[in-house]
Structures are given as structure tokens and as C-alpha cells.
Amino acid sequence: MLSRGVRPDQSNFVAATSAVTGLGNLKLLESLRTLAMKANFEGDVVVGTAILNMYTRYDTRLDLAFRFFEGMLEKNEYSWSTMISALSQIGRLDDAISVYDKDPEKTIPSRCAMLTGYAQNGRVHEARQLFEQTRNPTVVSWNAMIAGYAQNGMIEEAMELFDRMPVRNSITWAAMISGCAQNGKNEDSLQLLAELHRRGMLPSHSCLTTSFFACGNIGALEMGRQVHSLAIKVGSHFNSYVGNALITMYSKCKNLGDVAQVFSRMKVRDTVSWNSLIAGLSQNSMLEDARNAFEQMPHRDAVSWTAMISAYVQAGQGNEALEIFLRMLREGIKPNSSTLAGLLSTCAGLGATKLGRQIHCLAFELGLELDIFVCNALITMYFKCGCVDAFGVFDDMPERDIVSWNSVLAGCAQHGFGREAFKVFEQMKAEGVLPNHVTFVAVLCACSHAGLVDEGRHYFNSMSSDYGLMPLNGHYACMVDLLGRAGRLCEAEDLISDMPIEPDSVVWGALLGACRIHQNAELGRKVAERLFQMEPGNSGNYILLSNIYASLGMWDEVGKVRKLMRDRGVSKEPGCSWTQTKNRLQYFVTGDRQHEQIEEMHALLKEFYGKLKANGYLPETNCVLHDIEEEQKENVLLCHSEKLAVAYSLLNTPSGTPIQIIKNLRICGDCHTFIKFVSKETGREIDVRDGNRFHHFIDGACSCGDYW
């Protein structure tokens, strides 16, 4: 056009800028802008606003966009609203507010942008004020307010506006249907879709997308199929949002055949389609397929990398997760708060404090150190690794959600900070945060671990009387544990028999654990038999019972339990457990290959012990490995040192394949032991029942991450 000497007009420029959208090419944009200036359009509001809009999409910091906005000779209502909306979307709410304040007109678009800005940054009350001050709200104003309420969990208020508003459009319905689904009211959201349908209206792409989300949330496969055919009927199935939502819906409904079909029939697969596929596959434990999809996809974004990392995290493959992360960094992809949160939970699982600290540093570099997700993950990581730095992270948080409070309470429980847990709990209440079921599990666990029986009772009662929270099995399990550890086995038994809900195996398991501590073989046998019926495949119950007998020196009974296991074919998978009798530690190995396993472990332990010594970890010479005693050759290994037990438990993993792990020496293990561990850092007993890693207690320093 230009080469033929035709001067482009306003609409040409607008069309050209819109064509540039999605190309992500800032240089192209700059040249368009130069062209506009040459063609004497630099002062044109419409062209200017179109250029501004382009800037807001590419410029992540918005500095260029803002400078351009400031320089605009003329601004219309949309120039203002575009700038306000862009600033508030990246969280620069204060700048958005000051732009809004400077707007002399404060037109409806400008107000709507500001309203949404407030709502998306959690300031619903200001959003509401803005809405209420608007004299003639348009349908856009109503929609913005409905969405604002829904995004802030105020679904009743949103519903009330929805019922009250004079005119609704398709966006109103989409906002309401989405609001319900986002707030766990999936059935309501599907009912709204049905009502929309009944009224003879056609559902928009957004309505369909969000309805699939709702179906997926509740696993409503049949409903999902019906909506799917509706989508085909209205021709929406080619829309990428709809297609992507279908992938997610079918994978949440565990219908992988349909996932594959939808994916293969899609005309255009964007990054979200691939990401949804990866997420769906990994959530259905098809890790290999997820990885293949990941390797095949054309453009991987931060979400793709994060999805793959968390797939490995969930599968317990921390090393793979880490390798993917390193590759991500090498390829220059910037991690976001979710990436870091996933990695931190891996560190927590591995007890990898050193790596955890490195990721903490990375969070500072990326400016994510105060991000709520990152902080919550940091708190859990530090606590699981036994570092009280968790408190510092918690204290520095500018805002906290229920997860933050629960994480800190759980940490107190794990580390025996009973009284501190109460303080945190009171502080939480004072700040007006309502405790939930998880909160009480943590508080009761803290009581149990600190041996605070009366306090535990008080909080247990307060749950239902003050907060209307009915105790669940987890809470009963804590109480049984609390009473049981305090030696009040009868009371624990009574509590179980008075339960209004059916006690699960965890509750009985807590009682069995108490029997183990107090060496009560009579009750232990009774409880264990019940557990054998409830979970016939769980070898842990058999081992616990045999540990009780072993602790009383009742070796005949130990033999009987082991025979029972063999007869019932329980211990196909090799497993191991620790127990302590007086001044000895015993290591039980179960499974068909017990004998060779012991030999192999023996050898590996010697090797490992040598490494420990070489690294200055076990200075005392009395930590000798005792030979297997004749009479318990088959199943019991004895040693005399608690420290050696720590070394042993380092090698132990919950998955029951200790040998492999030992060879790698990469993953430190979970210990199912009743040995008391005291943290050198806090001087307090560590609760090892909840997956705490304690290798650093060998010498106060974290050894993991060095891989020895």
C-alpha cells in the first residue's frame, strides 16, 4: 500500500495494530508507531489508543506503555481505561489509582477498569464503593461487580446482584456460572447453564468453558458429555478455550480416551492445550506420556515447565523434578511462584535444606520472596527440614492466608512447640482468620506432641462448640494419640467407642501406636486384629504388633505374627521398621528376601558408616555395628547406638526399597521409628511421624544436597 503511494487512513492503522497482536513483536510495533507518526497520525486518539493497547500487551513492566500514555496529546475514555486496567492487572494498583485520580472525566469505562482493578487485588470494599457511587451503571458495571464479588469468594453478593440487575448479557451469565464454579458451587453453576439453555439462549464460549470446569470439578462425566454435544451443536468446539477445557474436563473425569480424541481432533493446539494434556496425563499417573507430550510440544512456557516439575514432585521423583528445573533455567525460562512452590515442596520431601535455601535466594532474585504461595511452601520446607527459619518467613509475610497459618501451626506441632502453637492460634483468631479442619489437626497434633492433654481436650471441644466444625477421623486420631501417649489407653479406647462417625484405620492405628509405646500387648493384639481386618494388605500393622511383642521379649509371639504375615501373603514388598528396647535398637526387615536383604544391608551399612566417619559425622567409636544375634537372625538386626540408628534410618525409605536408595545416596529417608530425636537447633524432640527429615541432627548441618 505504502509502496504504491497510498496514504493509510485511521482504520488501516487500527487494523494493522490488531494484526500485530499475538505476534509478540515489539519491533514491529515500534515501526508501526513510526509509520503512524510519518502519516501524521501521531496525535490521533484512536490510533494512539490502539498503540497503547499493543504496548500494554508486550511490555511486562509497562514502563514503555506508561511513557507512551503520558505523551499522548489527546486521550479518550478508552485510553484511560486501558492504562488503568493494564496497571492493575500486573499488580501496580497504586499507579492505577493515581492514573484514575488524574482522569478528569471518570467515565464508565474508566470506572469499570478501576473497579475490576480493586476487585482483582482483593480490595472488594473499594470496588463496591465505586460501584455504588456510579449513578447510571451499565451492564458492564454490573458484570464487573458480579465478577469482582465472585473472585473474592462473595458468591452470595454476586448472586444477589445477578438477580437484581435490570439487563443481563452473555458475559453476565458467563461471570455468574464461572463464579459459582470457582467457589465450589459446581452444581449451581451447571444449573445456571441449564437455565440459560431453557430460556432459549445460546451459551457463549465462556459459558461452555466454565461449565466444563464445573463438570471436571465434580467428575460429572455424563453432564460433561451433554455439554460437549451442546458445544458441537453451537459450533464452539473449535474454540481453543472450549477445546482446552474439554481436555481438562475429560482428564479430571479420568476418561483418557476422550482426552486423546479431543486433543487429536483439535484444529489449533496452543500451549494451553499441551499444558492441559500434560497435567491430565500426570494426574492420571501417566508420567511417561506426560513427559513425551512435554518433549513433543512446540513452545514450552513457564506453565509447561512447572506442570512437568510438579508431575515429578507428585510422583516423588525429586531428582527428575530438579533436572527439569535446571533445564528450564538453562533455556532461559523465568520461573514463577508456582514453579518455586513445587520445587520447595520437593525439598521438603527430600529434606534438602541446602537446595531449599538456594531456591529461597532465587525467590529474592525474582522478587517473589513475599509471594504468598512461595512463603507457604518455604514455611513447610524449613519446618520439614528442621529449621526454625520458617518462623522468620512467616513473620515477614505482608499477608497470610489460612494455609500460611496452618503451615506454621503444623510446624509447631512437628517440632514440639506446643505453647507456641497456642500463641499462633490465638494470634490467628485475633486477626479474624477463621480456623478450619486442618487448623485443628495441627493444634491437636501440637498438644499431642507436647503432651498437653488438658489443652488438647479444650481445643477438641472448642472445635464444634465455637466454630461448628465437626471433628473428623483425623482429629479423633490426634486425640487418641494424645491420650495414648499420656498412657491413658482406656480413655483413648472410650473416646473411640463414643465416636459419632465410623473410626478409620488411622484412629485405630494411633491406639496401636500407643500400645506400642506403653508395651500393652493385650490391647495391642485386640486393636491389631481389628486393623488386620480393616486393611488386610498393610504390613505396618503386623510389624507394629510384632514390635510390641519384641519389646517385651516375647519372641514366640513375634514369630507367630511373622508366620501370620507369611500365611496371609502380606509382606510381598520388603519393608523395614525400627524399634527400641531399653538400650537397644532393633531393625526389622520383612519380606521374602529377608535374609539376603539383611546381608546386603549389612554390607551397605558398613560402607555407609565408613563414609559417615570419613566425614566426621559419627566420631564415637562405640557406634559399632552389632552382628546379627543368632536367635533372631532371620528378622532382627541389633545395634547399640542411637546415632547409628539415625544413620540407618537415613537409608530407609517409606516406599520399602531401601537398597536402591542407599546406592544412590540421594534421597534421605522417612523413619518409622519410636526413637526420640532431639534437634540440636531447637533442643526439642522432633516428631518423626510426619515425614520429618532429621539427617542434619547428626551434626547440626544439612548433609542432603551434597549427596555425600
Place this chain on the structure above:
DNA sequence: ATAGGGTTAG
């Protein structure tokens, strides 16, 4: 073209 709605990771 621009103010309001929708999919993926945690």
C-alpha cells in the same frame, strides 16, 4: 480497537 467473562501449573 478499547471497560466486563473463560482454559493450564500451585
